[in-house]
Amino acid sequence: MDDRMTTPWGELAPTRFPEDPRDRLRAWDASDEYLLRHLAETGVDLTGTVVVIGDRWGALVTALAAHRPTQITDSYLTREATRANLARSGVEPGAVELLTTQDAPPSRIDVLLVRVPRSLGLLEDQLLRVAPSVHAGTVVVGTGMVKEIHTSTLTLFERILGPTRTSLAEKKARLILTTPEPSREPVTNPWPYSYALPDGIGVVSGRTVVNHAGVFCADRLDVGTRFLLQHLPETKGARRVVDLGCGNGVVGTAVALADPEAEVLFVDESFQAVASAEATYRANGVPGHAEFRVGDGLAGVPAGSVDLVLNNPPFHSHQATTDATAWRMFTDAKRALRPGGELWVIGNRHLGYHLKLKRLFGNSRLMASDPKFVVLKAVKR
Ligand SMILES: C[S@@+](CC[C@H](N)C(=O)[O-])C[C@H]1O[C@@H](n2cnc3c(N)ncnc32)[C@H](O)[C@@H]1O
Structure with missing residues (x-):
């Protein structure tokens, strides 16, 4: 080439x-x-x-x-x-x-x-x-x-x-x-777009999600995300949690609502996503601490400093295959987690994320599944 x-x-x-x-x-x-x-x-x-x-x-x-x-x-x-x-x-x-x-x-x-x-x-x-x-x-x-x-x-x-x-x-x-025609009537910008979440997804049921343009699944809740929300781990106490690839921030907001003592870090490589996550968090008057960061995976997060990472990896990242990004995210998570810390991943069944997690962490447990999706947990030893 x-x-x-x-x-x-x-x-x-x-x-x-x-x-x-x-x-x-x-x-x-x-x-x-x-x-x-x-x-x-x-x-x-x-x-x-x-x-x-x-x-x-x-x-x-x-x-x-x-x-x-x-x-x-x-x-x-x-x-x-x-x-x-x-x-x-x-x-x-x-x-x-x-x-x-x-x-x-x-x-x-x-x-x-x-x-x-x-x-x-x-x-x-x-x-x-x-x-x-x-x-x-x-x-x-x-x-x-x-x-x-x-x-x-x-x-x-x-x-x-x-x-x-x-x-x-x-x-x-x-x-x-x-050929520009600046004299024409200005068009109203419909973005950011907010919608109310459906029932049956735990603490965030009926809550508002704010989406800036370009964000993953900006007009409705993604079916995979919905499945993860229905099977989130229970977190109690002052735990450090990362919503990795946060998109509109619905997952991290759910954790923060369920556990007001948790410190949640929202990370995404999209500026629109991180702005959306912050707007979603603020729109719901969540008590507690949160940090919003634009960056590549968990770069800059100290090794061994995190209790829980939640991740719905991207399917397409800049036209590259999903695999490379998912692998990098899991590797990052392993580095950032403290011993005993957990990575929870949602993915399409056919993506075979359990193999990657087993290779990296030496373990992978199926926490929930339906015909299309699996929620997997890997524990850092
Ligand atoms: C499938 S979406 C999940 C969004 C949200 N967590 C949800 O479940 O609705 C994956 C997200 O990963 C983000 N992403 C892709 N590559 C990334 C990277 N290298 N670092 C951080 N985030 C990344 C994308 O911008 C996208 O928002």
Whole structure:
């Protein structure tokens, strides 16, 4: 596999984060290359404020670094990859502004580049958040693989920013070309979205969940999460609990409600998720202590400091297979747990998490199961 990316601004060798030499997945694709080629060939003026949304691993802002772009991302992993890729390319610190989806976007945007995200909700929220900064002269170009661009994707550009067309496909990638119409009626942003939880799931029954755009299962309770909520371990006393990959924070909030003395740490690599978890926690007036952290797994959590880790591992993480992320999460949990501490995992039966837990912890116990899901417990010896 060629691990160099050819761009009109020179060759790059971007990598993903965390870097894994066994991981042969590239840190860019044909849609990134198509977008960059288009900017150079059509001579887009890049002297104003250039904003890049949805850059997967920082390849776009690294290629455009000379134009001092701003990156807006929901992902901690993307931001770390971007930092590493910029440094590897010798870009001076500060040349690229790194913002998260929770930050206010620049007040004026002259070039808006959008690598379409997997979540339509996140795209909607992002376009609505930048729309007030877009003016009639803003160049708006979206990009994605053909299979990622649907009619609903184009409708969002059209409804929020202005008339939209697509380019011809090249190497299975396509561009989205929008002519902004800032005079149109502003569209109301439906995010964040709150809903009431159903009955039959213990202490959180009927409680409110707050979801910022892009969060896992933002419009209803996930069936797997529901199963975990019905089989949570009883915790009593001042225990340190981690909701690992917290999403909207419903699992950690359930623990905090059941055990007001517990200290709950909510962690996710998505800025939108951690903001949602904090909003869910606050919306329920939970007594006790909680910490909300954006990060990669349990990095930074001292070894042997945690009593209980609760985890519903991601199925897809940045197009990588679920396996690698689940394995990293379980490994992290083992390091962070004190001897006797427990990791509880919910997963689809067919994922075979019990094998991973047995290999890592030397034990794995089935705590609950239905035809689709299993709840497993592994104890750190
Ligand atoms: C299947 S969702 C579970 C969300 C929530 N716990 C629930 O059950 O509804 C998995 C979560 O893991 C997060 N995640 C993926 N990779 C991560 C990583 N390296 N570190 C921390 N969180 C990660 C995702 O952003 C996502 O919110």
